Amino acid sequence: MNLLICSISFFFLFILGLINFFFMIFFNMNNMMIFIEWELISLNSSMIVVSLLLDWMSLLFMSFVLFISSMVIYYSKSYMMSEKNLIRFIILVLMFVFSMMLLILSPNLISILLGWDGLGLVSYCLVIYYQNVKSFNAGMLTALSNRIGDVCILISISWFLNYGSWNYIFYINLMKNDFSMIFIGGLIMLAAMTKSAQIPFSSWLPAAMAAPTPVSSLVHSSTLVTAGVYLLIRFNYLLDGTIFFKFLLILSSMTMLMAGVTANYEFDLKKIIALSTLSQLGLMMSILSLGMPELAFFHLLTHAMFKALLFMCAGLVIHMMMDNQDIRLMGGLSNYLPLTGLCLNISNLSLCGIPFLSGFYSKDLILEMMSMSELNFFIYFLFYISTGLTMFYTIRLLFYLMVNDFNLISLYNLYEEDYIMLKSMFFLLFMSLISGGVLIWLLFDKPYFIFLSLNMKLMVLYVSFLGMLLGYVISNMNLNSSSKFMITYKLSNFLSIMWFLPNLSTYGVNYYFLFLGSGLYKNIDKGWSEFYIGQGIFNILKNYSIIGLFFQMNNFKIYLFSFFLWLLILFMMLFIFN
Known part of the structure; x- marks a missing residue:
């Protein structure tokens, strides 16, 4: 199954590359260019459109990319033979090629970004x-x-x-x-x-x-x-x-x-x-x-x-x-x-x-x-x-x-x-x-x-x-x-x-930020903020709840005592002001 998908992908890309090459010769000889626009959405006066520019340059570059990618897939049939998930690898390579096609054919910055970002994302998946x-x-x-x-x-x-x-x-x-x-x-x-x-x-x-x-x-x-x-x-x-x-x-x-x-x-x-x-x-x-x-x-x-x-x-x-x-x-x-x-x-x-x-x-x-x-x-x-x-x-x-x-x-x-x-x-x-x-x-x-x-x-x-x-x-x-x-x-x-x-782009940049982050984590997250925010609030609430529980458990006795205390304070205030 894996080898069949490899062969189909190789054949499809190779034929597509050949077609592109012959089209390029035709376009170059006749000095032709085709510009296609498909409007997706309109925002006020700005339209978001998918644009395709077919000229000798884009067709020639596409034919080279398709030819090389077809050879790479054919080569991978043997090189990646022991790979259990060969289909996943082939799909990633095809996504990579598709992103490049989008970039080559686009005279529009929005669709260029799609191809550009696609290349970045799929390259990350392939590098790891x-x-x-x-x-x-x-x-x-x-x-x-x-x-x-x-x-x-x-x-x-x-x-x-x-x-x-x-x-x-x-x-x-x-x-x-x-x-x-x-x-x-x-x-x-x-x-x-x-x-x-x-x-x-x-x-x-x-x-x-x-x-x-x-x-x-x-x-x-x-x-x-x-x-x-x-x-x-x-x-x-x-x-x-x-x-x-x-x-x-x-x-x-x-x-x-x-x-x-x-x-x-x-x-x-x-x-x-x-x-x-x-x-x-x-x-x-x-x-x-x-x-x-x-x-x-x-x-x-x-x-x-x-x-x-x-x-x-x-x-x-x-x-x-x-x-x-x-x-x-x-x-x-x-x-x-x-x-x-x-x-x-x-x-x-x-x-x-x-x-x-x-x-x-x-x-x-x-x-x-x-x-x-x-x-x-x-x-x-x-x-x-x-x-x-x-x-x-x-x-x-x-x-x-x-x-x-x-x-x-x-x-x-x-x-x-x-x-x-x-x-x-x-x-x-x-x-x-x-x-x-x-x-x-x-x-x-x-x-x-x-x-x-x-x-x-x-x-x-x-x-x-x-x-x-x-x-x-x-x-x-x-x-x-x-x-x-x-x-x-x-x-x-x-x-x-x-x-x-x-050193400048990895250790030089990463080290100081990681060092600062570990210091902040140790002193702020696990230090002062823990003491004042996490554990501090917990302790205050726990103490208040203990006092409330004490009142609830000794209800009648506390009320009588507080009533007597209130009367005592009242008499003392009357005595002082008279």
Whole structure:
């Protein structure tokens, strides 16, 4: 039953993805766009409507998301075979994909919020899927980080009441100088930064690796983390040329650098790939903030293919290594898992931008267009150093996994007979090889004119070869700890844990509030308030009730005594005043 539902879901998503792709070609060739509105409720002059925008961009992105999610579900048929509640897992993945569809198709902030919140909620359910303390902490960090973005979109919705409709496409060009629209643009940018994990919201992305590997493959390629980039591509005309994009350029470039440096210190296979995703997100955001949304979208699509493949390969390797994720215990996998090694190497080299794999077409074009822009040396330096670092951690990863000696146990059982996983990986491998070339024909009807000096043209090769050399040197050092990079302990600590961002967003924020809460609980709840409110009122009422009971039990005697006492007081008062 479980396998049947998996197969039906895979087939349905795959066919839907193909239909979307052919529709995209038709729309692109005829320069078409379809806008559908369905009114739900009208408040004064503001209508709450469900809007759908079908253009080449939304259809193309949808086809990629549906294709990758169909491969992930097919892969899960084998990867999650031992799972008792496989149907629950498939339903969660389908809800995730549906939320992303809603986000992609919406030109309306209300329906965007539904998709946006749906992604946040379902991602929390998927991150805590393996129910342990680490997963719960990671899930809470993911949910709360994304909640900041949800609040920004909610505030934007309330500010859109100034315009009478929540369809941003109606106003985005006309009211660029309006204060409300500029304010909304800043909020949308902040929301996109939380979802796409830019500094200072970066720490949730590696933490979300607690989710099952098929989910990581879906989340890190085309759904959750790319939602912020896609939203900013749609809002690009509003923010282009503003101070917000200049601010985003610096933060996203720093994110790129930070992720590249931290990946070289990391030994967890999934976290290295997660940090490479963070680096590529920084690249997309930075080229977007330079005013080139088509290039950002192009890199978003090519990156989705090879990153999904990379995670699937990692999942298969972890499966075969008895659920061990430490790369120091792997090695020599090219001898035992040749087909997985082939897929892993090609996806890794595509990530580096090796000609003529899919990553090369977008990455090389981005770097050359950036070199032609009027930028300062700092941003130029960050771009190229980050490119070199990508090569650095990729070569390091390949050496640890493919070349070095196998280090896990003396008796091992590595096999590659899982044809279900391999089939889904080969589909993605084919797309990783051709998607760059196909998309550059489809998306850009006019070629970019690039005019650079020879050294600037070869700059990508220089930093790539330098990164490759450093990765080779580091991989062949015998030390297994991060001390091989260490200049000082503090600097090494700073670089290896994402510039202390996890400390700032978890321990740094939580500790003081929890400490304050425990103090208040001990001193107020169990201290003064208990003494004065709980126990105090109880004691007063108890004493009063004892007095009342005493009166009730000795009724006649008390009345006579009180009557005699009252007469005595009366006579004394009369005697005193006379």
